[in-house]
Amino acid sequence: MPNIFLRGIAKRFDGRIAIDHIDLEVKNGEYMAILGPTGAGKTTLLRMIAGLTQPDEGDVLIGGKDVTKLPPEERELAYMSQTYSLFPHLHVWDNVRFSPEVKGLPPTDTDRLAREMLLLVGLLDRRDAYPKELSGGMQQRTALARALAAGTNVLLLDEPLRALDARLRIALRLSIRKLCKDLGVTALHVTHDQEEALLVADRVAIIRHGKIEQLGLSRQVYNDPVGPFVAQFLGEADFFLGEVDVVTQEKTLLHSKTRHWEARPSKLHPGQDACLAVKSENVRVLKDGEDAVNTFEAEVTRRLFLGKFIGLEMTSAETTLPVKVRLRAEEGEQIKEGSKVRLAVEPRNFMVFPIPPGGLAKELEVE
Amino acid sequence: MNEAKARMGLGGTDWRRSLLDVFSRRGVRGTGYGLVVVFFIFLVLLPTLFVLSYLFTGWNDIQTVVLADPAKMDIIWNAIGLSFGVAFFVTFLDLIFGLPLAWFIVRRNFRGKSLLNTIIDSPLAVPTAGLGISVVLFWGVIPNLANRPAGAWSLFGGTSSPFWILVLLHLTTTFPYMVRSLAAILDEIDLEYETAARISGASKLTAARTITLPMFRSGLATGAILCLAKALSETGGVMAALTLISGRVLDENSALNGTALIGVWKGSYDAGTSALLPALTFVSVLMILFSLLLLVLVKVLTLKFHIPWKKVWPSAEARLSKGAAPRVRDGATFFFLAIMVLVPSFFIAAYMATSSPTQGVDWGMFTNGLLLSFGIAAAATAVDLLLGIPLAVLIARGKFKRLGGILDTLVNIPYIVPSAALGLSLGFFYRNMGIRGFDILLVTLAHVAFTFPFVVRNVVGGLEGLDRGYEDTARTLGARPFQAFRKIIFPLIKPSILAGAIMAFTRSIGETGATISVSGNVQTAPVLIVNYIKQDPSTLRPRDLYTAGLLIAVLSIVTFVAILLMRFVTRRRRKNA
Numbered sequence: 001m002p003n004i005f006l007r008g009i010a011k012r013f014d015g016r017i018a019i020d021h022i023d024l025e026v027k028n029g030e031y032m033a034i035l036g037p038t039g040a041g042k043t044t045l046l047r048m049i050a051g052l053t054q055p056d057e058g059d060v061l062i063g064g065k066d067v068t069k070l071p072p073e074e075r076e077l078a079y080m081s082q083t084y085s086l087f088p089h090l091h092v093w094d095n096v097r098f099s100p101e102v103k104g105l106p107p108t109d110t111d112r113l114a115r116e117m118l119l120l121v122g123l124l125d126r127r128d129a130y131p132k133e134l135s136g137g138m139q140q141r142t143a144l145a146r147a148l149a150a151g152t153n154v155l156l157l158d159e160p161l162r163a164l165d166a167r168l169r170i171a172l173r174l175s176i177r178k179l180c181k182d183l184g185v186t187a188l189h190v191t192h193d194q195e196e197a198l199l200v201a202d203r204v205a206i207i208r209h210g211k212i213e214q215l216g217l218s219r220q221v222y223n224d225p226v227g228p229f230v231a232q233f234l235g236e237a238d239f240f241l242g243e244v245d246v247v248t249q250e251k252t253l254l255h256s257k258t259r260h261w262e263a264r265p266s267k268l269h270p271g272q273d274a275c276l277a278v279k280s281e282n283v284r285v286l287k288d289g290e291d292a293v294n295t296f297e298a299e300v301t302r303r304l305f306l307g308k309f310i311g312l313e314m315t316s317a318e319t320t321l322p323v324k325v326r327l328r329a330e331e332g333e334q335i336k337e338g339s340k341v342r343l344a345v346e347p348r349n350f351m352v353f354p355i356p357p358g359g360l361a362k363e364l365e366v367e
Numbered sequence: 368m369n370e371a372k373a374r375m376g377l378g379g380t381d382w383r384r385s386l387l388d389v390f391s392r393r394g395v396r397g398t399g400y401g402l403v404v405v406f407f408i409f410l411v412l413l414p415t416l417f418v419l420s421y422l423f424t425g426w427n428d429i430q431t432v433v434l435a436d437p438a439k440m441d442i443i444w445n446a447i448g449l450s451f452g453v454a455f456f457v458t459f460l461d462l463i464f465g466l467p468l469a470w471f472i473v474r475r476n477f478r479g480k481s482l483l484n485t486i487i488d489s490p491l492a493v494p495t496a497g498l499g500i501s502v503v504l505f506w507g508v509i510p511n512l513a514n515r516p517a518g519a520w521s522l523f524g525g526t527s528s529p530f531w532i533l534v535l536l537h538l539t540t541t542f543p544y545m546v547r548s549l550a551a552i553l554d555e556i557d558l559e560y561e562t563a564a565r566i567s568g569a570s571k572l573t574a575a576r577t578i579t580l581p582m583f584r585s586g587l588a589t590g591a592i593l594c595l596a597k598a599l600s601e602t603g604g605v606m607a608a609l610t611l612i613s614g615r616v617l618d619e620n621s622a623l624n625g626t627a628l629i630g631v632w633k634g635s636y637d638a639g640t641s642a643l644l645p646a647l648t649f650v651s652v653l654m655i656l657f658s659l660l661l662l663v664l665v666k667v668l669t670l671k672f673h674i675p676w677k678k679v680w681p682s683a684e685a686r687l688s689k690g691a692a693p694r695v696r697d698g699a700t701f702f703f704l705a706i707m708v709l710v711p712s713f714f715i716a717a718y719m720a721t722s723s724p725t726q727g728v729d730w731g732m733f734t735n736g737l738l739l740s741f742g743i744a745a746a747a748t749a750v751d752l753l754l755g756i757p758l759a760v761l762i763a764r765g766k767f768k769r770l771g772g773i774l775d776t777l778v779n780i781p782y783i784v785p786s787a788a789l790g791l792s793l794g795f796f797y798r799n800m801g802i803r804g805f806d807i808l809l810v811t812l813a814h815v816a817f818t819f820p821f822v823v824r825n826v827v828g829g830l831e832g833l834d835r836g837y838e839d840t841a842r843t844l845g846a847r848p849f850q851a852f853r854k855i856i857f858p859l860i861k862p863s864i865l866a867g868a869i870m871a872f873t874r875s876i877g878e879t880g881a882t883i884s885v886s887g888n889v890q891t892a893p894v895l896i897v898n899y900i901k902q903d904p905s906t907l908r909p910r911d912l913y914t915a916g917l918l919i920a921v922l923s924i925v926t927f928v929a930i931l932l933m934r935f936v937t938r939r940r941r942k943n944a
Contacts, residue, residue, distance in 0.1 A: 050839075050843050051843070052839045052843070071842065071848075072839070073846055077843065078843060079839070079843035079844075080840075081836045081839065081840055083836055085834065085837050085840040087837060087841075089858045089859060099844035099846075102841075102845050102846040103845040146844065150843075150845060
């Protein structure tokens with residue numbers, strides 16, 4: 001069972017906490033994305049699983065076996081670094097053959113494995129090229145073929161698409177997932193790109209300050225974030241402050257100095273300070289005379305053309321933070337900068353969280 | 368996939384894999400590294416510094432025989448004063464003229480750049496004993512030589528000042544080092560900063576002075592240390608030059624620098640004047656201590672010392688940045704390079720061309736000397752590689768960063784210690800251990816000691832420039848540490864290893880001081896060159912000078928080929944990077 005299991009794993013660098021006691025299980029055959037801002041500890045986590053960095057505390061188990069003390073070469077996994085680290089002095093062919101060869105596989109098997117993997121990534125005809133003679137995408141595929149030729153069932157991918165340009169990144173991300181699924185490989189994919197994470201993974205772990213903020217299916221982490229940070233980090237969200245009045249099975253009622261809000265049910269209790277969050281695409285612009293719950297006024301300060309969408313940035317008396325709204329292009333066509341609009345949020349789209357310990361502004365910082 | 372995995376489990380049957388398993392065990396690897404460190408300490412470091420222990424064991428003798436004897440103390444202080452005076456002055460000149468030259472090489476694009484680089488390096492090919500002769504032939508008074516080719520000496524009669532002749536000699540031995548280190552650092556400084564300064568309105572000179580210069584203090588430090596160490600360490604060339612200008616056999620009453628004094632006293636000591644031991648060791652100890660102190664001082668000073676002219680004179684500096692001023696500067700630089708460095712270095716060729724080959728060259732001694740030189744250099748380089756590569760790996764990749772840092776500093780010591788003092792120290796060390804005879808072996812060990820830093824420095828540099836991702840990836844793909852080294856690291860840092868090996872080899876080939884101070888009986892080619900000059904300077908025979916010239920030519924050509932080779936491999940390294 002090649003699952004990955006982390007138990008209370010922790011790491012400091014020169015006294016600074018990089019990984020803060022993480023527990024995590026990646027199931028057999030699962031494709032999991034580790035998503036987080038730069039400096040969150042994603043790469044450190046991956047390197048500890050690979051055996052390239054020794055954790056200060058905790059255990060790493062692969063397939064039920066404690067590998068914490070084992071060197072990388074005895075862990076039976078494959079690792080692909082951000083820069084691919086294709087060996088520059090070896091041909092594509094010898095790069096892909098590297099792992100079976102150093103593991104002492106008979107030459108016939110080594111060659112067969114290399115051939116299969118190169119065929120799989122469509123690079124068999126470039127086997128005599130040096131890495132620097134390949135395009136970025138080909139280099140990435142070579143690195144993937146080399147990792148897969150290791151014959152292990154665990155694949156660790158550190159920002160595998162980072163070095164590619166945007167279009168290629170989109171084209172390749174699904175093909176990595178398909179390869180892993182076809183081969184039944186358990187994959188852990190580190191990225192800072194939320195769209196990539198949501199698209200490619202079965203489950204996404206959002207990590208920040210060395211801790212896992214939330215772990216769940218893509219849909220869950222997007223629609224039901226555990227807190228303001230995740231709400232904002234995946235997509236875009238608007239925030240308001242309020243105090244809880246009533247919590248029922250169907251909804252939470254809150255008020256601020258100026259008004260009342262109606263939001264999703266929550267576990268908060270009456271009298272508690274709360275923050276309300278809504279994804280930008282769930283904020284509606286009301287037509288003249290139209291009425292709804294949770295309406296408020298805002299003034300458009302900036303109008304951004306995003307192709308398919310129009311992004312609006314607004315100020316409102318209801319919140320100190322800018323209000324961001326995303327509309328389909330045809331809806332947003334009429335709205336000019338400087339104009340006043342009425343907005344509304346459906347209660348089922350309004351999430352309620354306790355105020356984070358360091359305050360909302362600090363929580364939303366992406367370093 | 369699973370089938371492949373199943374087979375991998377069966378992969379460990381043949382003996383090579385079992386051997387690999389043994390070598391990959393942490394304990395075995397740790398022991399290996401431990402052994403290398405022990406070898407480094409006992410084969411290189413301790414012998415190099417052993418003579419310092421005499422400060423404690425022989426303090427009484429030093430007090431009664433040396434410190435209490437004003438005549439001896441005079442000799443010692445004069446010699447050390449001359450050594451350091453010359454070294455500082457030469458380093459200063461190297462800086463003044465090396466900076467514009469380095470700038471010219473790095474920042475200008477012109478055809479024949481690589482040729483110019485090769486020309487600047489070319490004096491390094493001449494063994495320093497040869498440079499000693501050649502420089503005096505060009506600049507100096509030679510009382511006992513009739514029929515010499517016209518050189519700079521014919522304009523003013525030639526200099527017989529020990530200070531000036533040593534300054535002129537060391538310009539040839541050190542200038543290439545200075546230009547190399549300055550150019551190397553300058554090459555790494557992004558031109559963007561200077562461009563940004565120029566776009567903000569600074570003149571060329573202002574931009575260079577206020578932006579780029581302060582950024583390469585480390586290059587200045589490296590260059591200064593290399594030049595100071597080289598000038599302080601040199602023995603063979605100094606003895607040849609001082610003998611030629613004085614026209615008589617050197618003794619303690621001649622004008623000597625520190626290393627020549629060690630050479631002279633060591634000669635008398637070997638000839639039976641055992642009472643010289645305290646004075647001989649004392650001067651060596653002083654040379655070693657002052658050199659180490661100097662190393663620390665230069666490092667600290669260049670890193671702490673800020674180039675102080677923040678003030679800018681826009682119009683004056685702008686005027687100096689264009690028109691005649693830069694042309695005058697470049698002209699002066701190239702004039703210096705030609706007249707002070709290149710022509711004196713190769714002036715012996717003029718002598719060879721104008722004097723006729725004479726009868727009676729002792730070809731037996733000639734070939735023996737050459738064979739001995741090449742043999743010792745090859746053996747020393749082999750030992751350097753064998754011990755130096757693992758030590759470099761330990762320094763650059765070891766788990767214990769502090770140990771790596773300490774070793775990194777210690778490795779430089781044999782480079783800083785004047786090689787004559789090093790040789791003396793090493794000779795005493797092994798004799799103290801009861802090893803007598805085996806002179807060639809001891810000389811080889813001395814050569815290992817002072818060439819060792821070249822290999823380690825280069826390999827550490829190569830490893831530091833190598834992305835760790837390669838090794839990490841190799842390990843995760845299943846390579847044992849030894850396999851990762853052999854299949855990935857080694858091929859990628861091979862150019863650095865080769866460069867280090869060639870530097871060590873050429874340095875060994877040209878060395879005189881360490882060889883004669885270990886043993887008077889090992890007559891390598893550079894020792895022969897000095898001996899030809901020194902055996903009877905009052906009747907300097909054209910035959911001897913001619914034979915010395917032939918030896919110099921052979922050594923220079925071999926070394927020059929090695930330098931070309933080094934340029935070739937290091938250029939390939941850059942292309943691959």
